[in-house]
Amino acid sequence: MATPAKPKVVGIDVSKDSLAICHLVEEKVQHLEMENSKAGFQQLVKQCGTESLYVMEATGIYYLQLAYYLYEQGAPVVVVNPVIIKRFIQMHLGKGKSDKKDAQWIRRYGEQTQVAYWQPEEQVIVECRQLEQLTEQFIKQRTMVINSLEALERQPVVSELAVKSLKQTLKMLEKQIKQIQDKLLVTLEKAFAKEIKLLSSIPGIGRKTAGMLLLFAGGFRNITNYRQLIAKAGLSPREFTSGSSIRGKVRITKMGGSLIRSKLFMCSFSAKGSNAACKALYERLVAKGKNGKVALIAVCNKLLKQAFAIVKSSIPYRPDFANISA
Known part of the structure; x- marks a missing residue:
């Protein structure tokens, strides 16, 4: 043939x-x-x-x-x-x-090269990504306004109109951020009700993080293994060694996924105490002399591994995941 x-x-x-x-x-x-x-x-x-x-x-x-x-x-x-x-x-x-x-x-x-064909993402994912990007822009603007307000109030002569305008702008931005974040979560929960329920069963991951994770992973439609998810989040370890003389620190790649990376890092503080597999991993690494940040990054990877397994299997978190996904 x-x-x-x-x-x-x-x-x-x-x-x-x-x-x-x-x-x-x-x-x-x-x-x-x-x-x-x-x-x-x-x-x-x-x-x-x-x-x-x-x-x-x-x-x-x-x-x-x-x-x-x-x-x-x-x-x-x-x-x-x-x-x-x-x-x-x-x-x-x-x-x-x-x-x-x-x-x-x-x-x-x-x-x-062996290449994979591209397909457009679901409309709801595209629209939610736009809402997420808009939220991030507004959050950056809010930070700028807060900094401007603090700098202005430290000056010996202060314009009341300038302060009033900045405070009004800040209030408007905070209102917009809340409205968009609420709309984003409601939209995701409607489109991915089953997946958000599954992800929220993982100790350390709440509804908002579950929604962000689904959005980041494109609903897990084209993710075929947990390593893809870890690499996409920029959490893959990158070693810098050569022969016997160069022994650099092992760092993460930090390529892509900065939003989900920071969110997962915050979740890791809770997960290392409440999530059986994450707790065991964190304690094992600390006992080996790893510093806390390295151990928390490992917990982030564990959370992604659990998220992938739970969404793909449709089985909610169980405490014995410490054995299943170790």
Whole structure:
């Protein structure tokens, strides 16, 4: 039986206004440049067809409209973390940087690597992510206003109008943050009632953290093992050693997932006392001489491991998870 031919790979370097495209025409490299707009997308499909495999980096939000358009046209799409492409280029000793070169490297990555096809996330996940991002923006603004207010009140001469305006702004921001957070949690609980109930059964994880975890993991739809979840949260250990002379500290990668990482770290304080598996792990590491922060990070990983097992099995937390998920 003949092996099916691999589809032609189209590498795309996406920027805010343009698309740098690289593909092969009769085994010769061809570069194209098109607008990052619907007209440009239509031109791209007309040129390369819907049978080609389109590979692009996850560059902010700029790739999303193109990825959605190609998916709706029935074309296979691959979206790659930019760090992976960067390492692929380094591995092949690539030099120099330009949009054309990047598009060519992205095409080569798609040709030489086993890739997973991209699918758009559920609408509720996309909308909730937008609410979460808006909340974070408002929280940053609130911090700026608080700092401005404190700085103003320490001055020898203070404008009453300036103080009043800042206090009104602060009150408005706090109201907005609460409204959006409440709406976000209600929306998630409606869409993922079963999963939030399961996750909330884990000692150390409350309803809000359960909701954040579901949002972070995309409802656990495309997570196939707990290691993916740990890596996505940036909690994978990164060792820095070489031979017998270099013995750096083991640190976490801190790639992605800063919000869920900070939330899990706060949860770890409770989990190390109330969660049987987390308690056993924390005490074992401390007894071995590990400092408290390292042990708490290990507890964060344990919580993610438990979360994955519980959602995938649909079995609520049990105290004997200390044995099941150790």
